[in-house]
Amino acid sequence: MDMRPLKHFLALADTLHFGRASELCHVSPSTLSRTIRQLEQNLEVPLFERDNRHVALTPQGLIFQDYAKDALAQWELLRHTLSRDADELAGEISIYCSVTASYSFLYDLLSDFRLRHPRIELKLHTGDPAESMARVLDGEEDMAITPRPRSVPGPLAFKSLTRSPLVFIAPAVQAGWIPGTPESPSDTQWQNVPMILSEAGLSREYSDTWFKALGITPRIYAQVAGHEAIVSMVGLGFGVGVVPKIVLDNSPLVERVRVLPVKPELPHYDVGLCVLNRRLKSPLIQALWDEVVER
Amino acid sequence: MDMRPLKHFLALADTLHFGRASELCHVSPSTLSRTIRQLEQNLEVPLFERDNRHVALTPQGLIFQDYAKDALAQWELLRHTLSRDADELAGEISIYCSVTASYSFLYDLLSDFRLRHPRIELKLHTGDPAESMARVLDGEEDMAITPRPRSVPGPLAFKSLTRSPLVFIAPAVQAGWIPGTPESPSDTQWQNVPMILSEAGLSREYSDTWFKALGITPRIYAQVAGHEAIVSMVGLGFGVGVVPKIVLDNSPLVERVRVLPVKPELPHYDVGLCVLNRRLKSPLIQALWDEVVER
DNA sequence: TGCCGACATTGCGTAAAACGCTATATTTGC
DNA sequence: GCAAATATAGCGTTTTACGCAATGTCGGCA
Incomplete structure (x- = not known):
């Protein structure tokens, strides 16, 4: 944005003298004269009453003077605002x-x-x-x-x-269906365990892979969106879940569940x-x- | 003031697409690209995050968007204000x-x-x-x-x-010094009349000329600025004054004074x-x- | 009353810039 | 991996801006 026309106008409005105003603006008088003329043609109103000898603001010029001061102030304010933002990321x-x-x-x-x-x-x-x-x-x-x-x-x-192991979790309280020997998985041991798994996502993929590798078809009790909900459901005693250990560590229900030391371990969760x-x-x-x- | 940079910026901020924005602005994409770059160099902050495929506003761009909308609105408001003033003199x-x-x-x-x-x-x-x-x-x-x-x-x-005769006025009430026969002026008749005249101005010049022509040296009781004050003083009985008749006609004290039918009459007051x-x-x-x- | 000086404006030649076309590089979607 | 999309840089042309010098006009002063 070229703000010079406004500056030139204001200089002329102040001095009411093309020669002095043009000096203030570091341009030739002819340039200043043309700038003002352009403004006037653009706005389709005269801003100055002038002859070869006198310069005076018209009523419209007075209005434009207010505008110009305002517009320049806003422009400068913007520049300051933006430059401060440039120094400091925002x-x-x-x-x-x-x-x-x-x-x-x-x-x-x-x-x-x-x-x-x-x-x-x-x-x-x-x-x-x-x-x-x-x-x-x-x-x-x-x-x-x-x-x-x-x-x-x-x-x-x-x-x-960070890395966090995926772990099987079971309710802290006893339940008949909780695998007694998770270190040696078997289909019979798992087929009746109600599993609470993610609807989708990596933990679900890893769980599926784990069961498939062992030839086990899990009984899926619930599919849940969000690991935290799995902890909740497991804590409530609804079944066994698979979550990253970090979720457990940050859960207020950590006392209600326990990690099943299954073998083989699930992959780490990166x-x-x-x-x-x-x-x-x-x-x-x-x-x-x-x-x-x-x- | 060239407002196109602001318009171009806003078009791009809306479409987030150089091609479509440039169509809206009726310029070539390269022109639009350069306009935006100029703005950014001028402000010394990036306004858009862009690669060959995506365009997005930066935080500074968001600030500038607010500014640009505002500035354009003010500009348009100004144009309307001024054009209304142009139709109707103000x-x-x-x-x-x-x-x-x-x-x-x-x-x-x-x-x-x-x-x-x-x-x-x-x-x-x-x-x-x-x-x-x-x-x-x-x-x-x-x-x-x-x-x-x-x-x-x-x-x-x-x-x-308008024209108005200059007239001699005297208090309505009787006073010894009021000329009895103003139709035939003489030095003796006037030499003791307290005159209440303008300090300066045409009425004073004409009065002076009138007295001079008749070889009379008036006794000046008071020199007053403003004809209305002369009427007041005459009305209060302080002396004889010279005022344009129109002043008399518009004076609330018109009842307190009377016109002296002096000869020769004073010139008209144009x-x-x-x-x-x-x-x-x-x-x-x-x-x-x-x-x-x-x- | 007439001449001189001040001053806004205009003509003109040059310098700068703006513009569009085209080419380019890079990226995305299939 | 290829083709379409797309922001941008290069380049030649056109437009615009600028300053200098000249012009015309208005006040002031003798």
């Missing part, structure tokens, strides 16, 4: 994660980040990790805390934050930050990304 | 006149003018007509109602509005509108001038 980052992530390591990460970039607002959306990839790919969220999938989609970048590759160029995203990389 | 005209003028013919003139140009504000300043010329010449007033001087100064235009020639180009001034000419 804006908004939306992060999708599970409740557990928001309670555990993510909390520390974001605390540090917030101290370093107080003017970046973080919007935390919690939900089922199974959806996290899709949400990031669709651009609904800037980032997500998500388990590393078997293969990371091309447009996505993934940075591991939890990390996930973001569109191209969005890494954004200074805000990059700042958070770098914070993670430092760890 | 502004301010200052007029200097005597109290009498403001009470008499000027009132009618301005009433009509106000109906025709309701958006022109008139600022009436009253004072001694003797000063009127100087005030107009100095640019302190746009116009003045003033007696036509013996010779009108070059830079001034004068348009006669009262009219006076304005700087060069200011006649101003549409406002011209409108009022034309109104006078029509009469």
Whole structure:
């Protein structure tokens, strides 16, 4: 935006003298004269009454003077606002994660980040990790805390934050169907166990693979969205579930459940930050990304 | 003021697509791209995060979007305001006149003018007509109602509005010093008459000339600024005054004074509108001038 | 009254910039 | 891996902006 016409106008309105005003603006008198003429043609009203000897503001010029002062002030204010924002990163980052992530390591990460970039607002959306990839790919969220999938989609970048074993959990109270010897699984031992599994997502895939590898057909009692809900249901005694251990560690129901020491163990759950590759160029995203990389 | 950068920015911010935005703005995509880049360089902050495939507003872009909408709205508002003012004359005209003028013919003139140009504000300043010329010449007033001087100064235009005889007035009540036979003036008759005259101005000049022509040296009791004050003092019985008859006609004290039928009569007082020639180009001034000419 | 100086404006030649077309590089979706 | 999409850089042309010098006009002053 070229604000010179406004500045030139104001200089002339102040001095009422083309020569002096043009000096103030560091342009030739002819340039100033043409600038004013352009303004007048643009607005289709005369701003100055003038002859070869006198210059005076018209009533419209008086109105325009108010406008010009205002517009210039707003422009300068904008520049200051923006330049302050340029020095210090500011804006908004939306992060999708599970409740557990928001309670555990993510909390520390974001605390540090917030101290370093107080003017970046973080919007935390919690939900089922199974959806996290899709949400990031669709651009609904800037980032997500998500388990590393078997293969990371091309447009996505993934940075591991923590690992956590997937574990079988059973109610802390006794129940007839809880496998007595989880170290040596067998179809008979598992066929009557009511399983509480994720509807979808990596933990479900790993569970399915685990059962399939042992030739076991599990009895699925409930399919749940969100690991935290699995803990709840298991704690209530509805069955046996599979969750990352970190979910357990951050659950208020940890006393109500116990880990079944099954063999073979389930794979580890690699939890990390996930973001569109191209969005890494954004200074805000990059700042958070770098914070993670430092760890 | 070229507002296109703002329009282009807003189009891009809406569509987030250079191709479509450039169509909306009737420019080529490369032009739009350069316009945005210029804005960003000017403000020294990025407004869009973009690669070859995606466009997104930065936090600063969001701020600028608010600014741009606002600035454009104000600009349009200004244009409307000014164009309305262009159709209908608006502004301010200052007029200097005597109290009498403001009470008499000027009132009618301005009433009509106000109906025709309701958006022109008139600022009436009253004072001694003797000063009127100087005030107009100095640019302190746009116009003045003033007696036509013996010779009108070059830079001034004068348009006669009305004529009024200069008259001698005496108190209505009897007083020993009031000339008994004003039709035949003589030094003896006048030498003891306390005269109440203008400090300056045409009426004073004419009075002086009248006395001089008759070889009379008047006894000046008081020199007053403003004809109305002369009527007051005469009405109070302090002496004999010289005022334009029109002042008398508009005075509440008209019953307290009477006109002396002196011979020879004083010249007529030619009262009219006076304005700087060069200011006649101003549409406002011209409108009022034309109104006078029509009469 | 006539001349001089001040000053806004215009003509003109040059410099700069703006514009559109085309080409290019990169990315996405199939 | 290929083809479509798309923001952008290069380039030649057109438009615009700028300053200098000239012009015309208005006040002031002798």
